[in-house]
Amino acid sequence: MNNLSFTLIGVFGALLYMRKAISCGDISSFVLYSRKFSGPINEIANIYGELQSALSAAERVFRLLDEIPEPPDRPGASEIVSTEGNIELKKVCFGYSKDKIILKNLSLYAPGGSLIAIVGPTGAGKTTLINLLMRFYDIDSGEITLDGKSIYDLTRRSLRLSYAMVLQDTWLFNGTVYDNIAYGKENVTREQVLAAGKAAKIDSFVKRLPKGYDTVINDDATNISKGQKQLITIARAMLMDSKMLILDEATSNVDTRTEIRIQDAMRELMRNKTCFIVAHRLSTIQNADCILVMRDGNVVESGTHDALLAQKGFYSELFYSQFE
Numbered sequence: 344m345n346n347l348s349f350t351l352i353g354v355f356g357a358l359l360y361m362r363k364a365i366s367c368g369d370i371s372s373f374v375l376y377s378r379k380f381s382g383p384i385n386e387i388a389n390i391y392g393e394l395q396s397a398l399s400a401a402e403r404v405f406r407l408l409d410e411i412p413e414p415p416d417r418p419g420a421s422e423i424v425s426t427e428g429n430i431e432l433k434k435v436c437f438g439y440s441k442d443k444i445i446l447k448n449l450s451l452y453a454p455g456g457s458l459i460a461i462v463g464p465t466g467a468g469k470t471t472l473i474n475l476l477m478r479f480y481d482i483d484s485g486e487i488t489l490d491g492k493s494i495y496d497l498t499r500r501s502l503r504l505s506y507a508m509v510l511q512d513t514w515l516f517n518g519t520v521y522d523n524i525a526y527g528k529e530n531v532t533r534e535q536v537l538a539a540g541k542a543a544k545i546d547s548f549v550k551r552l553p554k555g556y557d558t559v560i561n562d563d564a565t566n567i568s569k570g571q572k573q574l575i576t577i578a579r580a581m582l583m584d585s586k587m588l589i590l591d592e593a594t595s596n597v598d599t600r601t602e603i604r605i606q607d608a609m610r611e612l613m614r615n616k617t618c619f620i621v622a623h624r625l626s627t628i629q630n631a632d633c634i635l636v637m638r639d640g641n642v643v644e645s646g647t648h649d650a651l652l653a654q655k656g657f658y659s660e661l662f663y664s665q666f667e
Contacts, residue, residue, distance in 0.1 A: 348377040348380070348381055352370065352373050352374055352377055356369075356370040356373060413499065414481075416498045416499060417495055417496060419496075420495075420496055420497055420498045421496065421497060421498070422497075422498055422501040423489075423497055423498075423501040423502060423504075423505050425586075426489060426490055426505055426586050426587070427455040427490050427586070428453075428454075428455035428456065428489075428490075428586040428587050428616065428617030429452075429453070429454055429455045429488075429489070429490050429491070429617070430452075430453040430476065430487070430488070430489055430587070430617060431451070431452045431453070431486075431487070431488045431491075432449055432450055432451050432452075432485065432486070432487050433450055433485055433486045433487075433488075434448045434449070434450055434484070434485040434486070435448070435449045435450070435475065435482050435484070435485035435486070435487060436448060436449075436482065436483045436484045436485055437471065437475060437480065437482045437483050438483060439480075444483075444640065445468045445471050445640045446468050446471060446472065446475075446640045446641075447640045447641055448485070448641075449468075449472070449485070449640070449641070449642060450642075451635060451642065451645075453617055453619070453633075454617075455586070455617055456615055456616065456617060457617055457618070457632045457633065458613060458618045458620065458630070458631045458632045458633075459617075459618065459619050459620070459631065459632065459633050459634075459635065460619075460620045460621075460622060460628035460631035460633070460634045460635065461473075461619060461620065461621050461622075461634075461635050461637060462621075462622055462623075462625060462628065462634060462635070462636055462637070462658070462661065463636055463637035463638055463661075464638065464661075467637040467638050467639065467640070468637050468639075468640045469621045469637055470591060470621060472619075472637075473589055473591060473619060473621060475487065476494075476506070476589070476619070477502065477503050477506055477589075478494060478495075478499050478502055478503070481495075489502070489505075504583075504585070505585055505586060505587055506585055506587045506588065506589055507527075507580035507581075507583045507584075507585040507587070507588050507589070507612075507616075508580065508588075508589045508590075508591070509573070509576050509577055509580050509588075509589070509590050509591070509609070509612075510576075510591045510592070511591055511592035513569075513572040513573050513575075513576050514576070515560055515572055515575060515576070516560075517559070517560065517561060518559065518560060519554075519556065519557050519558060519559055519560070520549055520552070520555075520556045520557070520558055520560060520575065521533070521536055521556040521557060523560060523575055523579065524536050524539055524540060524556075524575060524578045524579050524582060525582070526579060527579035527580060527582040527583045528582045528583055528584075531582060535582060536556070536578075536582065537556070539578045539579070539581045539582040540556070540578050542578070542581050542608070542611050542612075543574050543575075543577045543578035543581055543608045543611070543612070544574065544607060544608045545571065545574045545575060545578055545608075548571060548574075574608055577608045577609060577612055578608075580612060581611070581612050585616070586616055586617065587616060587617045587618075587619075588612065588613060588616045588617070588618045588619070589618075589619050589621075590609065590618065590619070590620045590621065590622075591621045592621055592622065592623060625658075625661060625662045628648070629648040630648075631647070631648065632647070633645060633646065633647070634646065634647065634648060634651055634658065636651065636656075636657055636658045636661075638657060643656075643657055644656050644657055644658050
């Protein structure tokens with residue numbers, strides 16, 4: 344609006360000035376009148392834009408408020424005091440809607456301290472399986488047990504606290520490096536945070552930051568690299584010292600050199616824990632005790648890396664397709 348009015352005043356003012364119909368002072372007056380005229384219009388446009396943003400935000404807030412709360416724990420559900428990490432699924436069926444079943448009669452057993460890798464194409468049900476282990480969703484049929492006890496006889500809070508997670512999308516908040524690591528555990532000491540940093544191999548780069556562990560990470564964490572962000576989340580998971588661990592595409596967004604550093608940190612993190620790794624880079628899970636190959640909600644193959652390659656089945660196709 345401002346640019347259009349200035350343009351019109353400039354063009355017509357110049358023509359009239361050349362014909363000596365108006366003076367430069369008259370043109371200046373018209374410019375001032377134009378600003379006074381267009382100012383309120385611009386204000387109305389800005390307010391309208393802010394109202395639209397507020398309405399969109401309110402819609403998301405009300406959608407969250409309308410979400411059905413999680414059902415309460417069963418009467419007599421017990422807290423997990425300690426666990427060996429033995430996890431078993433027996434003929435588990437689940438679908439986000441009744442007409443679309445994602446997992447169909449899925450069975451698996453993960454003994455304590457084992458490394459289970461879950462691979463398969465997009466939409467095969469890998470992340471869905473992880474969500475069921477932590478009871479973000481309830482299964483339609485079948486059974487999931489932890490140390491021989493149904494997870495539905497355990498409180499949700501204690502079950503979820505028994506898992507540590509490192510996800511593809513790192514989540515860091517505006518605060519110091521120390522605060523971001525310490526977020527993984529209540530009443531933690533500084534010595535424990537520093538020990539977790541050393542174990543996750545971030546101690547050297549953190550000490551090079553302006554204030555070390557007291558350096559503030561900004562809102563979008565742009566003052567550190569992707570690999571460094573991932574290593575901080577690994578340090579946070581180490582601090583939790585849970586018996587079960589979930590790694591969901593933890594190295595998919597980093598370069599090969601950074602991936603090697605992260606894998607070194609993850610090996611330390613996975614020690615003596617029951618680990619579930621969701622991976623697309625199959626080169627990262629070759630040492631898994633068992634690889635579950637999922638397709639259309641079913642485990643179509645399972646075994647070690649070498650055994651699955653020898654079968655020359657679907658896993659073999661996935662593995663060699665990454666080098667084409």
